[in-house]
Amino acid sequence: MKEQKHSLLKKLVVFCVCLVIIIFIFAITYNKSPVASVIFSLLGALFISLLGNSITDILNEAEKFPFGTRPNIRLLASLSHELSLFKGRARYDYEIDAKLKKHENSRFFYCEVVHRYSQKIDNNSDTLQFKINRKWKNEDLKIEEKDCESYFSYMHSMDFDEREIHPFLKGISSKDMYDITDLKVKLNASSDTWHPIGMNMNHVDDIHNTEEFIFTADPADIAKLPQSIKGKEVELQYKVKHIIEKTSFLYYNIEIPTRKFKLNFNYSDVKDQIRTCCINLLGSFKNPEMHPSEEGYKIERTDWVIPKSGFVIIWNEVKKHSQNNGCEEGGS
Numbered sequence: 535m536k537e538q539k540h541s542l543l544k545k546l547v548v549f550c551v552c553l554v555i556i557i558f559i560f561a562i563t564y565n566k567s568p569v570a571s572v573i574f575s576l577l578g579a580l581f582i583s584l585l586g587n588s589i590t591d592i593l594n595e596a597e598k599f600p601f602g603t604r605p606n607i608r609l610l611a612s613l614s615h616e617l618s619l620f621k622g623r624a625r626y627d628y629e630i631d632a633k634l635k636k637h638e639n640s641r642f643f644y645c646e647v648v649h650r651y652s653q654k655i656d657n658n659s660d661t662l663q664f665k666i667n668r669k670w671k672n673e674d675l676k677i678e679e680k681d682c683e684s685y686f687s688y689m690h691s692m693d694f695d696e697r698e699i700h701p702f703l704k705g706i707s708s709k710d711m712y713d714i715t716d717l718k719v720k721l722n723a724s725s726d727t728w729h730p731i732g733m734n735m736n737h738v739d740d741i742h743n744t745e746e747f748i749f750t751a752d753p754a755d756i757a758k759l760p761q762s763i764k765g766k767e768v769e770l771q772y773k774v775k776h777i778i779e780k781t782s783f784l785y786y787n788i789e790i791p792t793r794k795f796k797l798n799f800n801y802s803d804v805k806d807q808i809r810t811c812c813i814n815l816l817g818s819f820k821n822p823e824m825h826p827s828e829e830g831y832k833i834e835r836t837d838w839v840i841p842k843s844g845f846v847i848i849w850n851e852v853k854k855h856s857q858n859n860g861c862e863e864g865g866s
Contacts, residue, residue, distance in 0.1 A: 620841065623686060625792045626652040627769075632784070634801040634808075634849075641702060642777050643804060645784065648716075649690065650771040651792075652723070656686070657765040662719075662731070662751040664772070665691040666712045668744070670700035688748075690789070692774065699779045706777070708741045713775045714749040720769035721761060728771070731755040780807070780851040787844045788816070795835040799847055802829035808849040816843050 628651040637644045655662075665688045694712070696703070703711060713735075718728040732752035738744045756763070778784070786797055801810060805828065812831045814824065816839060825832040833845060 620686075620790050623654070623790045625790055627794045628788075628792050629796045630786060630798070632786075632797070632799045633803065634778075634799070635803045637777065639706075641780070642699070643780055643782075644775060644777050647774045647776075648771065649774065650769070652767055652769045653689070654767040655763045655765060659687075660762065660764050661753065661756055662717070662763075662770075663688045664714050664733075664749045666714075666747040666749075666776075667691060667693045668696050668700075668712075668746065669693055670696035672697070686790075689770065693787075694776060695782075698782070699777070703777070704742050708735065708738065708747065711741075711777050712747050715773050715775070717751060717770070717772040719759065719763065720771075721759065721763070721766070723769065729755075729759055733772075781849065783846055783848040785844060785846050788839050788841050790841055792839040792841075793837070795833075795839045797833040797845060798830065799832075800830040801849070805829055807852055809852060811848045813846040813848065815846060 629649075631648040631650075633646045634643055635646065714733050717731045717733050719731060720726075720728050732755050733749045734752055736748040736750070738747065784799075788795065795816075799812075801808065810831075812824065812826065812833075814833075816833075816835065824834075831845075831847065
């Protein structure tokens with residue numbers, strides 16, 4: 535940022551110096567001396583050339599900024615501060631494959647979401663933990679700053695809004711509500727070998743009223759890995775299953791800086807029962823590619839994606855004599 539500001543400043547200084555010179559030469563040639571006129575013409579042409587090149591360079595540099603032709607210093611400084619909180623954490627090649635399906639309980643749907651990405655494991659971590667945060671109280675959903683160190687002690691911390699369905703979850707087992715399974719780790723990007731790892735959920739006395747489920751990789755399976763994962767960049771894949779209301783939404787949140795993002799959301803199993811919308815809240819310097827169909831949405835971004843952004847998939851259950859409310863039946 536400082537180098538770019540200095541570059542623009544130098545060009546402005548050159549412009550001012552040239553302007554002073556041209557005024558001085560104009561004063562000398564006021565007597566219309568032939569020799570001075572020739573010199574004036576040559577210097578004028580040189581000045582115009584320098585001015586044109588300076589303006590072109592300034593415009594080219596301005597185009598590098600995603601927030602307009604002039605850099606928004608405050609916004610970039612704020613973004614720089616936000617990114618510094620992640621302390622170098624990043625994800626690469628993040629793919630989400632989600633399927634909305636019928637549930638045996640006709641009141642609900644359930645969703646299967648396969649996450650796959652590469653990420654460096656923290657140096658002080660010798661295991662993998664995932665967290666489900668259940669939100670059914672209005673105060674739980676207030677927008678607040680998260681404790682970054684606590685938040686990033688988990689590979690993935692997921693929030694689920696239960697305000698509409700929480701009273702109806704009594705009697706449903708924890709695994710029927712939320713589950714994380716099929717965890718696999720690839721230790722080397724050049725290898726095709728995936729190492730399966732079991733998952734254990736923390737013991738909960740009151741399943742209905744507990745506010746979080748924590749899933750931990752089986753220590754025995756971690757110990758069997760050919761090498762330690764501590765401080766290493768590995769590729770992870772796991773499946774998250776969760777129950778959800780028939781009229782609801784899913785917000786796919788980008789938690790940390792992410793290079794390359796792909797979402798495939800499929801609702802073919804319930805397409806005759808819902809209308810859907812997809813809202814793009816993805817914070818990136820270029821618009822992502824989005825391909826809606828009658829059975830889902832495919833969204834792809836090939837460059838960096840900014841944290842605290844993502845996509846919202848919204849659906850309404852189709853009922854007799856219902857109005858459209860802006861969403862499309864069976865697609866968008």
